Amino acid sequence: MFSSRPKPETMTAPAAGASAPSLAPAAPPQEVRLSLYRRMLEMRGFEKRAYDLFLQGLVKGTSHLGLGQEAVAAAFGEAMRPDDYTFATYRGHNHTLARGVPMVPVMAELMGRETGLMAGKGGSMHLTSVEHGMMGSYAIIGAHLTIANGAAWSAKVRGTDQVAVCFFGDGTTNIGAFHEALNLAAVWKLPVVFVCENNLWMEYTPIGSVTAVRQPAAGRAGAYNLPPVLVDGNDADAMYAIATSSIARARAGEGPALIEALTYRHGGHSRADPAKYRPEDEVRQWLERDPLPRYRFRLAADGVAAEALDRIEAEAQATVDEATAQAQASAEPPVGLVEKDVFADGGATWRR
Amino acid sequence: MAEMTYRDAVAAAIAQEMERDPSVVFLGEDVAAAGGVFKATVGLLDKFGPERVVDTPIAEQAILGAAMGAAMTGLRPIAEIMFSDFLAVCWDLVANEIAKTRYMTNGQVSLPLVIRTGNGGGVRFGAQHSQSVENWAMMIPGIKVVAPSTPRDVIGLLAAAVRDPDPVLFFEQKSLYATKGEVEEGEIVDELGRATVVREGRDVTIVALAAMVPRAQAAAELLAAEGIDAAVIDLRSLVPLDVTTIANSVVATGHLVTVEENPRLCGWGAEVASIVAEECIFDLDGPIVRVTTPHVPLPAAEALEDAAMPSPERIVAGVRHSLA
Numbered sequence: 225m226f227s228s229r230p231k232p233e234t235m236t237a238p239a240a241g242a243s244a245p246s247l248a249p250a251a252p253p254q255e256v257r258l259s260l261y262r263r264m265l266e267m268r269g270f271e272k273r274a275y276d277l278f279l280q281g282l283v284k285g286t287s288h289l290g291l292g293q294e295a296v297a298a299a300f301g302e303a304m305r306p307d308d309y310t311f312a313t314y315r316g317h318n319h320t321l322a323r324g325v326p327m328v329p330v331m332a333e334l335m336g337r338e339t340g341l342m343a344g345k346g347g348s349m350h351l352t353s354v355e356h357g358m359m360g361s362y363a364i365i366g367a368h369l370t371i372a373n374g375a376a377w378s379a380k381v382r383g384t385d386q387v388a389v390c391f392f393g394d395g396t397t398n399i400g401a402f403h404e405a406l407n408l409a410a411v412w413k414l415p416v417v418f419v420c421e422n423n424l425w426m427e428y429t430p431i432g433s434v435t436a437v438r439q440p441a442a443g444r445a446g447a448y449n450l451p452p453v454l455v456d457g458n459d460a461d462a463m464y465a466i467a468t469s470s471i472a473r474a475r476a477g478e479g480p481a482l483i484e485a486l487t488y489r490h491g492g493h494s495r496a497d498p499a500k501y502r503p504e505d506e507v508r509q510w511l512e513r514d515p516l517p518r519y520r521f522r523l524a525a526d527g528v529a530a531e532a533l534d535r536i537e538a539e540a541q542a543t544v545d546e547a548t549a550q551a552q553a554s555a556e557p558p559v560g561l562v563e564k565d566v567f568a569d570g571g572a573t574w575r576r
Numbered sequence: 577m578a579e580m581t582y583r584d585a586v587a588a589a590i591a592q593e594m595e596r597d598p599s600v601v602f603l604g605e606d607v608a609a610a611g612g613v614f615k616a617t618v619g620l621l622d623k624f625g626p627e628r629v630v631d632t633p634i635a636e637q638a639i640l641g642a643a644m645g646a647a648m649t650g651l652r653p654i655a656e657i658m659f660s661d662f663l664a665v666c667w668d669l670v671a672n673e674i675a676k677t678r679y680m681t682n683g684q685v686s687l688p689l690v691i692r693t694g695n696g697g698g699v700r701f702g703a704q705h706s707q708s709v710e711n712w713a714m715m716i717p718g719i720k721v722v723a724p725s726t727p728r729d730v731i732g733l734l735a736a737a738v739r740d741p742d743p744v745l746f747f748e749q750k751s752l753y754a755t756k757g758e759v760e761e762g763e764i765v766d767e768l769g770r771a772t773v774v775r776e777g778r779d780v781t782i783v784a785l786a787a788m789v790p791r792a793q794a795a796a797e798l799l800a801a802e803g804i805d806a807a808v809i810d811l812r813s814l815v816p817l818d819v820t821t822i823a824n825s826v827v828a829t830g831h832l833v834t835v836e837e838n839p840r841l842c843g844w845g846a847e848v849a850s851i852v853a854e855e856c857i858f859d860l861d862g863p864i865v866r867v868t869t870p871h872v873p874l875p876a877a878e879a880l881e882d883a884a885m886p887s888p889e890r891i892v893a894g895v896r897h898s899l900a
């Protein structure tokens with residue numbers, strides 16, 4: 225069909241300053257690695273629990289789990305400054321926790337409780353915590369790339385050196401807003417880092433079958449005068465390296481980055497999806513590359529004591545248990561909230 | 577007092593607000609160097625520089641996304657969507673993102689931004705550059721909807737919109753850009769949600785918006801010649817909607833006629849009619865009449881467009897029907 229299909233892009237080292245492409249960036253400092261491991265465990269524990277609570281009827285509606293994709297969000301969370309901005313999607317539990325948003329209000333939001341992050345008015349797909357720089361989770365494909373640009377533009381106009389980081393899936397690279405956003409970010413040289421989590425599937429359709437280039441994000445980078453960047457999204461160290469370098473470049477005024485992180489969701493697209501459409505072999509191969517056991521193995525090989533790792537695992541689990549108990553103990557939101565906060569006066573009045 | 581065009585009032589209002597508040601920025605297609613396709617923003621680039629007055633690519637989603645992201649992080653953007661028809665290509669940003677974010681985040685996010693757009697017909701541009709789309713906006717919880725009819729109100733209402741903590745869709749009627757009016761000296765700031773009684777009258781209340789206001793006034797003159805004393809209300813904003821001013825007038829006159837440039841179905845006049853029916857039915861002495869463009873896209877040719885849009889004569893006929 226395509227006579228000259230572009231060749232797959234090669235792994236690219238952190239774009240700034242690297243003299244030769246290196247497949248093995250320097251490992252992050254030990255405390256960063258331990259923090260990354262703890263964060264990924266908390267995310268994993270949180271989402272597994274969310275799934276269980278759904279089966280028990282305690283979480284309603286839909287939600288989209290990032291099981292298997294934890295390394296991407298965790299690494300960026302670790303690399304970002306507290307005043308940087310995150311823009312995420314409906315698959316945004318991990319990205320929210322990554323900014324240090326406490327687990328209780330996140331769990332309570334999923335359960336539709338008064339103590340929820342947005343008191344139950346947003347739900348799983350719209351997690352937002354402005355005080356943590358978590359500027360929102362957006363559920364219409366594409367729009368939030370353009371909104372992330374606005375936050376980055378504002379940082380530039382206000383003369384702060386904040387950076388916006390925007391996460392989205394492979395499927396999002398085919399919608400117009402992606403292209404509008406990338407072009408504007410490049411032309412205005414905005415401090416924004418776009419992170420495509422390529423988990424190979426949009427909802428139920430393999431991304432390759434509907435995309436003109438082999439790498440949905442990296443293959444488009446050239447069109448916006450950006451270097452193609454393809455990283456192993458299941459390798460927390462590699463993700464941390466690309467996160468720190470791309471954020472540093474953006475902060476220094478060198479403009480946007482577009483990163484494609486190869487990863488895989490362990491489950492279906494959403495709650496309703498048993499994901500039977502995926503080849504068994506593919507699933508098995510990716511489960512073998514699960515970022516969590518892989519990271520534990522690496523930390524142990526680099527000399528972290530097994531007891532220390534066990535302790536982190538136990539503590540992460542305890543955090544999840546505690547959050548579940550507290551969220552479950554919370555009341556339902558008062559129905560008076562229905563007509564609150566449509567407008568800045570706190571209400572919903574449209575007439576006088 | 578000085579005479580000014582509606583078009584120049586736009587630039588004057590933006591300049592007034594940009595001078596006052598350094599967080600106000602302005603972006604859109606061809607708005608900076610070229611001064612806008614309607615020449616309504618001439619001189620702003622020279623006055624405020626390319627950091628604050630910015631030309632964008634033809635990318636309406638990118639424009640409104642940039643405005644939204646900037647508004648949630650400390651700026652007060654004014655974004656121009658050249659023709660209101662083009663709102664359809666970035667409606668996700670308006671209806672799903674900008675309008676809902678405060679609510680969904682339980683009040684965490686404020687979006688003090690203004691979307692200015694050239695709205696409406698009367699300039700022979702055909703169906704894709706002439707729509708009156710204020711109803712699209714009015715239907716969505718979370719945005720305010722404003723449409724001035726005079727140069728003075730352009731300044732007062734645009735200033736109010738910029739200072740408002742909520743997102744405002746600001747409809748500038750294209751057929752009014754060349755019209756002139758008296759504008760007082762000094763800073764002008766109005767309050768959103770206050771209608772103006774532009775003509776007092778005892779016999780019937782005519783409620784109009786934007787370009788329909790001068791037509792309603794012309795109709796009132798024709799009616800006066802027949803001895804019918806019509807009150808004319810310029811709504812000025814649809815959200816907030818000044819029900820008080822409408823109801824006070826209807827209670828006094830017993831008759832209501834709305835004049836809408838938009839196509840018939842679900843026009844704002846239907847909402848006004850339903851409120852008046854619910855709340856003032858026993859004060860009415862005749863049917864509520866809506867004068868609208870028929871439920872058609874607007875045609876281009878002068879003869880056809882003029883036939884489609886409400887004329888003073890059709891307004892007069894509507895009043896007669898209510899009074900009959």
Ligand SMILES: Cc1ncc(C[n+]2csc(CCOP(=O)(O)OP(=O)(O)O)c2C)c(N)n1
Pocket residue numbers: 315363364365366392393394395396397423425426427493
């Ligand atoms: C504009 C729009 N179209 C369709 C959808 C429905 N939808 C929700 S998620 C999704 C798949 C997105 O795939 P991708 O961008 O790869 O992200 P992932 O879900 O894999 O994280 C679709 C089609 C939507 N939310 N918005």
